Amino acid sequence: MTVLPAIAAFAEDLTAIRRDFHMHPEIGFQEHRTSARVAELLASWGVTVTRGIGGTGVVGVLEGSRPGRTIGLRADMDALPMEEQTNLPYASRTPGVFHGCGHDGHTTILLGAARYLAENRDFAGRAVFIFQPAEEGLGGARAMLADGLFDRFPCDELYGLHNSPYHPHSRVTIRPGIAQAGAGFFDIRITGRGAHGAYPHMGRDPITIGAGLVKELQEIVARNTDPTHAAVVSVTEFHAGSAYNVIPGEAVLRGTFRYLDDADGAMIEGRMRRICEGLAHAHEVEIAADIRTVFGVLSNDPARVANLIDVAQGVVGDLAAPDAELTMGSEDMADLLNVVPGAFFNLGHNGTVPLHNPGYVFDDSILPVGASLFARLVEVRGGAEG
Template sequence: MRENDGIAAIVPEVIGWRQTIHANPELGFAEHETAAFVAAKLTEFGLTVHTNVSATAVVGTLIKGTSGKAIALRAELDALPIKEVADVAYASREDGVMHACGHDGHTAMLLGAAKLLAESESFDGRVVFFFQPAEEVLGGGKKMIEDGLLKRFPVEQVFAVHNWPDFPEGHIGVRAGPQMAAVDDFEIVFRGSGCHAAMPHLGDDPLLAAASFVTAIQRLVSRSIDPLSPAVLSVTQIHGGRFNNFVPGEVKVEGTCRFYDRALSDHCAAEIERVAKATAAMHGASAELTYKRGYPPVVNPASGAALAAQAGADTVGAERVATEFQPSMGCEDFAFLLQGVGDGAYVWIGAGDVGPGAGLHGDRFVFNDAIVPIGIRFFLNVVQRALPVGGK
């Protein structure tokens, strides 16, 4: 679907939907107005709409022909707890909440594809549209599966797109194998005896223990993991103390681990605990670890990645489709859906160069509306490739 397919005619309307969603952002599992907007549009297009699936999720189904094959297309509903700084006419009306990742654009593009697919006879089978809550941090995709999504709406493949700043504008990236990393979070509480800052010999110093841990734990990546297996450990928060003349009795350290090999989750948990306890003991303190296993890696099966690459070539031309590039250490809860279904792909659509603070999760982030027709066309081409008329 490259020419005269109705996409150009609906792009202004789709951008309008995006701006409406952007101006009214909602956090994970609270996307009530966004979900109602999506459900109303899908109903208007003639799809069968389900809102009793999981939390604020919306599912639309569309059947054409008789093949019985089914695929799913997914977009996200939630925004982020970020105060918007971007100077746009449709800026967030909710103080401290912002669509800073492009979920408004992904949802609008998928709605556009649903509208055009409902009006066409270009495929043979069933397309299920997953509009999921709480992609950010809270694992809405995992909850949908736990609530029976894939049993109620079984599909053979699932696909999703994400705008990708600093990837060439209008290019498509999809690779077989890992495209996004797994993520685990950790929290360590160092405890000792508080004491007056002028009399440190009368207590243990958990703050010093925490500081030693921050430097020591970097050996996890540099000395305990195969250098050919990518991994990142970042300490992101340290909290302790209230007065400048008193050594606190408790200090909390938090951070995150990223990797593509899921087996590293157990290794990181064990190594962090070992180093934390040893460091604490060296300073006469104690350490208690809480290790939270988060999203698994997004790993595209070869078959799903190949179909997505073909659909990408149909959309922007083969010369603008990348299948070999560095994956990201960012994470995505689409991993749960991809893992649950067993086939499909996660795809980047390049948004081009952006400035400081304008990348994903930046307070100056602005979705590049130039990629709206590309996203819509890609979804249509995925459906035609996966569910061809005549079954070819």
């Protein structure tokens, strides 16, 4: 493995930065401290900084020493609304907020690449460092796009990564073409009529209606999606009632749906709306359905995947390969890749606890590896012809 020596020399600094972010996590569109620290560090290295893109997003621009192509690198900054249970000395100091997906590591990796490139400047073209807010289901990528991200900072290619406790240390995996699912979230509120549990005929029971709704939603994929297409609908919350003998007046269901074909996503959303309308009519209640697509289908440009693997093999050797499995997990870099051709890859580490688990621990030893991968993408691809 060939971590860039200059990056290896400041690896301890990267660990300190990452752990500082970890101690002060912020959820989507509230990354005020994080974005301020990112901007401060970039500016201290001579990177031109623009703040407030898409809310709390930050973009840094660095000119190389000679003409070339513009390479975009992206990292997400937000944490999750969950409690940390690691007992680490640098554990979250914010109750109910935790970097349980490693975005603090992604941010630090991109900062490491920016520092190296700023201190060396021996590359062609321009590097654009994109620090995105609100990846965890709040639409940070779309907010940056709506704020003119690529109109203001055009890129020829775009790359991003995600840490992976599911792969060996420094293993780079990626899948050409469709790689991750598109995703939608839903909130469904059933407004019935409350009554005594002994006299259900006097009410309109939202719990039984909701239970039937759960069953109907499961049948969307089972009976409306081509069996050769991957899709899933999951009801993940069901809230109703407060006493043994009271039929409540309201029930709330929430959940997600995933798909690998945009037509399937549109079909699922349409069926959900019609099912809610039909049940409302049948049971003489009101059902309000808030259904929204939050991520598009992530598709990696095959040519950029080949470029990435070529660069990654120069850093991690045979640990880099285009052999990632198709996943129903989602990532809102999909929306950025719909505008600029690029590639989104996984970087393995020695963590043993899954992402989004309260005991998840990011492995700091991959910080210089990730930073070297990002830096080399700029150095190699900035001088490429296409």
